[in-house]
Each structure stands twice: as C-alpha cells, then as structure tokens.
Amino acid sequence: MTQYANAVTQYENGTALGGRIIREGGLVVFPTETVYGLGANGLDSEAVLGIFRAKGRPADNPLILHIAKKSELKRLWSHVPDKAQTLADAFWPGPLTMVFKRSSIVPDEVTAGLDTVAVRLPGNKTARALIKEAGVPIAAPSANLSGKPSPTTAEHVRQDMDGRVELIIDGGPCRYGLESTVVSLVGKPAILRPGAVTKEMLEAVIGPVEVAHAVLSPLREGETAASPGMKYRHYAPDAEVVVAEGSEREIAAKICREYDIRESMGQTPLIFATEQTQPFYRNRRCVIIGDRSEPATLCASLFYSLREYGSRADVILAEALPNDDMGLAYMNRLLRSAGFNII
Ligand code: TXA
Ligand code: MG
Numbered sequence: 001m002t003q004y005a006n007a008v009t010q011y012e013n014g015t016a017l018g019g020r021i022i023r024e025g026g027l028v029v030f031p032t033e034t035v036y037g038l039g040a041n042g043l044d045s046e047a048v049l050g051i052f053r054a055k056g057r058p059a060d061n062p063l064i065l066h067i068a069k070k071s072e073l074k075r076l077w078s079h080v081p082d083k084a085q086t087l088a089d090a091f092w093p094g095p096l097t098m099v100f101k102r103s104s105i106v107p108d109e110v111t112a113g114l115d116t117v118a119v120r121l122p123g124n125k126t127a128r129a130l131i132k133e134a135g136v137p138i139a140a141p142s143a144n145l146s147g148k149p150s151p152t153t154a155e156h157v158r159q160d161m162d163g164r165v166e167l168i169i170d171g172g173p174c175r176y177g178l179e180s181t182v183v184s185l186v187g188k189p190a191i192l193r194p195g196a197v198t199k200e201m202l203e204a205v206i207g208p209v210e211v212a213h214a215v216l217s218p219l220r221e222g223e224t225a226a227s228p229g230m231k232y233r234h235y236a237p238d239a240e241v242v243v244a245e246g247s248e249r250e251i252a253a254k255i256c257r258e259y260d261i262r263e264s265m266g267q268t269p270l271i272f273a274t275e276q277t278q279p280f281y282r283n284r285r286c287v288i289i290g291d292r293s294e295p296a297t298l299c300a301s302l303f304y305s306l307r308e309y310g311s312r313a314d315v316i317l318a319e320a321l322p323n324d325d326m327g328l329a330y331m332n333r334l335l336r337s338a339g340f341n342i343i
Contacts, residue, residue, distance in 0.1 A: 014169045015126060019133025021166045022047075027054055029143045029157050030130050031171025033123040034095045034179050034195065035150035035303065036157045037066065037140030038165065039130070048109040048139050054164040057146045062112040063139040064097050064180075065119050068131035076103055076119055076137060083206045084185050090205045092121040093128065095176055096197040099184040110139050120180055126171045142179060149235045149303040149310075149337065152177045156307050177300035178333055183209065191215065194329040196299070215332050216323065218340050234336040235303065237310025239270070241338035245320040248292070252280035254343050255317045259284050262315050270313035272305060274298070277319060285313075292319070295326040302330065306337055 018028040018039075025047040028039050038054060040047040042065045052059055065076055070088050073080050078101040087098060102117035111117050119137075122128060131138050142150035143157045143165075151157040154170035161168065181195030183202060190210040191199055202209045244254040255271055259281075262269040271286035278288055289305045290297035298321065309316065318334055320342075321327035335342070 014167055015129040015133050018130045018167050018169055019135070022130070022134035022136065022138060025050070026166040027051065027164070028130065029154075029161055029165050029168040030127050030138075030140070031124055031154075031169060031174060032066075032127045032140075033175045035152055035174055035177070036143040036154070037127070037138075038143035038161065039066070039134075039138040039140040041134065042066075042110055042137040042139035043105060043107065044136075045107040045109045048107060051139060051141060052109075054161065055141060055144070055146045057141065060112045061141075062114055062118065063110050063141055064182075065106070065110060065117060065137040066127065066131055066140055067119060067121050067137050068128045070121060072137060073119060076106055076117055077101060078103055081185055083189060086206055087183070087185075087202070088121070091197050091201075093123040094121075094197065095123065095180040095195050096120065097180045097182045097193075099182060099192065100186060116184070116186055118182060124171065124174075126169060130169065147234065147236055149237055149306040150179060151307070152300075152304045156304070159307070173304070175300070176296075177303055178329055181329070194332050196296070196326060196329065198325050199328065200325060211328070215328065216335065235306065235333055236337055236339070237306040237316070239310045239313045240315045241306070241318060241334075241341065242315060243318050243320050243334055243338045243342050245342055248277060249280075251319045252277050255319070256281065256284065258317055258343060267314040268312075269315045269317055270309055272309075272316055272318040274319060292321065295321055295330050299326050299330050299333075302333055302337075 021028050022041050027050050040051050084098050097118045097120040099116050099118045106117045144150050145160045152174040157168055176196045181197040182193040184190045192212050199209055244251045259269045271281050272289045273286040274292045276292045289301045321330050
C-alpha cells in the first residue's frame with residue numbers, strides 16, 4: 001500500500017475497499033456521528049504512525065480505538081470495570097469514549113506511551129461496517145490537520161487530507177458536529193472532553209462525575225493535562241475568533257461594539273449570530289449558526305461554520321453559552337478555537 005497516494009477516491013459506500021486498505025496498513029477517512037475520523041489498523045504500529053504523519057499530530061497525543069462490538073473491550077483493556085459496562089450499555093453505540101488501563105495488545109503508538117487506552121463504539125452505521133470489514137480495532141483521530149477545526153463534511157476532509165490518505169468515504173454531514181465525550185474511569189469518573197453525552201446524562205447512570213479543570217480553562221503554568229489533547233492550540237480557523245460572555249443582551253451589545261471597532265480598523269468582522277440575537281445586530285454581517293435554546297444546534301454547526309467562514313473574515317465574533325448540558329461541549333471547543341480570547 002502506498003502511503004500518501006495522490007489520487008483520492010470517493011465512494012458513497014466504500015467499506016469493503018476501506019476494510020481492505022486498513023488491513024493492508026493504509027489510511028481511510030470515514031464518517032462518524034461526531035466528526036470524520038482518520039483511520040488505520042489500531043493494532044499495527046507502522047499504520048498508526050501514518051496517522052500522526054498525515055495530520056502533523058504531536059506524537060504525545062494518544063488516539064481513540066474504534067470497535068464494532070462491545071465484547072471487544074475486554075481484549076483492549078486490562079479488565080472491564082462495572083461502571084464502564086454500565087456506560088457501554090447505556091450509550092453505545094454512540095458519541096462516548098471511555099479511557100481505562102490498556103491490555104498488552106495495544107501498541108505504544110496508540111496510547112503515546114500512557115498505560116491507558118481510549119475506546120469508542122460509534123453510532124454511525126458506515127463506521128461500524130468499516131470496522132467489521134477491517135476485522136481490527138480502528139485507531140482514529142479527527143480527520144483534520146493538527147490544530148484545525150475537526151471536519152464534519154467530506155468536502156472539509158478533502159481540504160486537509162487530499163493526497164494524504166488512500167480513501168475518503170463520504171457519509172454526508174455528521175449529526176453531532178463535534179467530537180465524542182471522553183470520560184476516564186481510572187479512579188473517580190471524570191470528563192476529560194465534554195460532548196453530546198453530557199455530564200448530566202452520565203451522572204443519571206453512574207452517579208457523580210467530575211469535569212477536568214482544563215475543560216473550560218487554558219492549562220495553568222506547569223499543570224499536566226489529564227488528556228494530552230487539551231494542551232494544544234485547537235480548532236483554529238483562518239480568522240481570529242473572539243467570544244463575548246454575559247447575558248443575551250450584554251453579549252449582543254459587546255459584539256456590536258467590537259464589530260464597529262474592528263470595522264473602523266479596516267478589518268472584515270463576521271458575527272456568528274443565533275435565532276434569538278440576530279435582530280440586535282441589525283445590518284452588520286452575520287450568519288445564524290443555531291438556536292440558543294437548543295445548544296445541540298450550535299454544536300452541530302460550530303466546526304462547519306468555522307471552516308466555511310473562517311477564510312471570508314478577519315475576525316469572527318461569537319456568543320458564549322451557559323456551561324450546562326451541551327453548552328459545556330460548545331464552550332470547550334469555542335474557547336479553544338478563540339485561544340481564550342474573551343470579551
Ligand atoms: O468523536 C471522536 O471522538 C472522534 C471520532 C473520529 O471518533 N475522534 C477524535 O479523536 O476526536 P481525537 O484524536 O481528535 O481526540 C481524542 C482525544 C484527545 O483529546 C486525546 O488526548 C484524548 O482523546 N485521549 C486519547 N487517549 C487518551 C488516554 N489514554 N487518556 C486520556 N486522554 C486520551
Ligand atoms: Mg481532534
């Protein structure tokens with residue numbers, strides 16, 4: 001299998017071909033219900049190194065193994081704790097990744113040398129069909145160049161991965177639009193990365209769940225990240241991003257002020273507005289990216305919009321959401337894409 005083949009073939013349903021490519025050590029981009037994944041044979045060190053090369057990903061940021069059957073967990077972990085079984089029964093297949101002590105069959109390249117491994121059973125049927133065809137767990141990060149927003153359409157994948165992978169399977173737009181919830185079950189259950197399976201949903205099933213400090217803050221000086229992915233500049237579009245906090249009215253007033261200042265400086269600002277706030281912005285340039293009363297709508301379009309509009313503005317002005325339910329996942333991604341630039 002040649003790595004970095006120049007011809008990228010696009011298939012409506014290329015899972016049989018994709019499975020063969022994965023078995024032979026190549027790279028296949030596939031749809032999931034969260035974001036597109038850049039997959040390789042998760043038990044083959046060389047194939048896994050290809051993922052890091054294609055993305056330009058730092059070698060100390062571990063990968064998620066994707067499986068098609070819950071029973072695979074016990075091969076990848078030292079054992080399956082009760083709470084993990086409970087969570088798997090409640091949320092798999094779906095947008096939940098669980099971290100626990102790894103077994104000896106998991107290569108160091110997947111875990112970046114950690115003694116734990118992250119595992120997810122995706123809800124997307126094409127993803128599961130591909131894993132079954134491959135016959136191995138598929139290691140897959142989001143299919144973007146390192147540092148860019150995760151891709152949620154095949155077109156956005158192509159912008160980053162054309163010529164770097166053997167196959168891109170086009171499954172249409174991703175339902176959730178941002179990555180899975182990552183929960184660690186080593187010690188007290190803790191959310192390392194929030195997602196569509198919320199803290200409230202997890203707690204309803206297994207009781208108290210902590211949220212890692214770095215979810216809504218930049219790492220403090222000298223602090224080590226519970227999840228290595230949290231220490232990197234993330235989800236950065238071409239434009240600068242500024243986040244306005246406060247009540248709905250305060251947010252709108254801050255955004256209008258910032259917009260006018262930026263425009264007077266000769267910049268092209270663009271507002272990520274919502275159904276509720278759009279009237280406040282009058283004739284300023286804005287796109288409606290969702291409904292504030294349904295954070296899932298904003299989650300579903302955030303990465304898409306950052307990629308789509310990031311090259312058409314100098315600065316994107318975006319609204320903060322309350323940090324509960326899916327608002328937590330939204331704010332985690334938005335604050336990182338803004339480099340914690342808050343007004
Ligand atoms: O929805 C998703 O999770 C997507 C799709 C493709 O499944 N995948 C994804 O992978 O977002 P990636 O590599 O972009 O993000 C994985 C996150 C990173 O923040 C990484 O640091 C963390 O999971 N992670 C992976 N293994 C870990 C481990 N053993 N301990 C702690 N964090 C881990
Ligand atoms: Mg990623």
